[in-house]
Amino acid sequence: MTASDTAHRQPSSRLPKSLPELQALRAWREPISGPARFHVEPTDIFVATYPKCGTTWTQQIVHGLRTRGDMGFEEISLVVPWLESPPLPGVDLAGPQVARPRAFKTHLHWERVPKGGRYIHVMRDPADTLTSFYHYVNGWMFEPDSVSVEEFCFGIFLKDARFGCYWEHLRAWWSVRERDDVLLLAYEDMKEDLESAVRSIGAFMGIPLDDELVALVTKQSTFEFMHAHESQFDDHPTTEAVNRLIALPPEVQTTKVRAGRVGDSSELSASVHDVLAATWRADIEVPLGIPSYAHLRSQARTIRS
Template sequence: MSQKFIIPADDLDRLLQEKCTSELRTGYITVDGVCLPEYFQNFADRVENFEVRDDDIWVCSFPKTGTTWTQEMVWCLANDLDFERGKVILQERFPFLELTSLWDYRNVIQRRPDLVKPHEFIFDSFNFVNKLPSPRFIKTHLPFHLLPKEIRTGEKKPKIIYVSRNVKDTCVSYFHHCQLFEEFSGTFEEFCRLFLAGKVYFGSFWKHVSGFWERRMQGNMLFLQYEEMKADLQSVIKETAKFLGKKELSESEIKILEKHLSFTCMKANPAVNFEEIIEIQKRLKLTTNEGKFIRSGKVNQWKESMSKEMINRFDSWTEDVPKGYKTCAQRFKFDITQYEYMPITAFVYSTESGSELHDTEKKLYYPLRGKERTEVQKKLEHIMLM
């Protein structure tokens, strides 16, 4: 694939350059419509030609949508709840493929020759992932159209778990993340403006989600939502285990894993809470901001963070999303891209009344899962073609 690298230069690009650059990241480029650090262009070929294996397990996501939570769930399920081995930091067990392309440590190493060279999963993440024994567990924030060629063409079919989240909550969480890790020095409102324009790295949000959403029915793809995990983690655990080809877990095993994945345990777990990484960043004077990687874990936090005007801008932006990104939201009065908690009229599948779709008034906290969800999806796909 021939990629186009563009150095943007409008007002929002200048805002991004002014508020979100540092010694580790000196600027941004646009790669096939995606905002990425300029350092990425040195690694684009390594991403494109990365050798994928059919038994790989990938967790893909837009940043701050529940990635770490999903990674830990997937790794534990695939490794038969081996919590002892799970004490190894997640970055080693489930490395971030393109991590090296996001931060340029060369100047830091030259400035501080006394420092130990960063771990390979930081300094050369591509080589680190490539050398892992099968099955490999791989994290990426790349949109589908920038994934390695062997995945896009279908030559290799690894298992892919994609997790998404309410767009406004994603923005709030991403803002705090960028303050902590990217030295973002702007206001929340300025960050929202950048987010809406797709001027945050890996943006635009909707294009990212849609690339995986439209492939969600493929046999090697599982599409999860953060809000589903919060509302009914046990059901998500069961479906993910089935997708991974694992044996059915006992009720006690599910409860043990559910506790392990609770917000309290995740925040206290040094293998996943990135506290060590944050301390290294501070020691190197690469960040001066305080904060936690696992920060809130709440849904609808945007209601406490966004002004009414900004909420309206996000809602208008969502309404303007191309039809393909919103599936059949207008037809069914249920926009699966919103993930809101509210009483709505929706078409659902009833196992009691047969296979007919029908109107029902109920409080929908998350989409149906398992067999019921599959039946709904099949019917919706059929109606979308009418």
């Protein structure tokens, strides 16, 4: 656990202290949906991911590419807004943005996302996704460490109706992997070769690329750079809006730039790994014939080559 993990985790008596209290929160009871009326422009870019699969990272890449590395924003969600976010001051989803193409973040899967734009989907190993998701909400949505990662897995991650289950997202976006308006990337491949990911995203966006732009955006999308500018990537406008919406303490904050490691799931118990493997077999291998995430990642590379 990093220092930034613990910095926002000061106990508050008004936070849930158990899994049932967490499940009773409006944040987990109600499914999310996009805005009722939203005109999609053909050039709109949607960073469409399951939570904690490189969303903020990809937002930074997209914004850097369209602005040649401009960092003059308070927080990334104010220039690449979340489609399903509570209203944020100064953010008009339907209006123009600071640069073109317009760009949005969404956690909606393919069947629910507004159609007519272009979609970047980043997938990530389910065990790492679970680990990162747990640390993101630990100390924000519930008292620090009052809900274990195992409880979170069985009670929320495997049956999360708000964002749709991880497996549902993966199947939905995999089904449209060969569409010209969809770019499917693996978090792990982005970690291995960030420059190639920047080039792929730029080409998908229709951005004229030169070596200077690619080098700048690659540098500004590293973990080290984003961690050094953490307040611009901590989602504090949305966190504050969510806190007001579901009556969480307004002072409680979270962090987005945590560790970004691949294979960051060593803390998970054998029972959690077993249930993740069993769920993969039932929800991915049986319907898609893909026996593991490693195989899925390998197949995704062939689409881009």
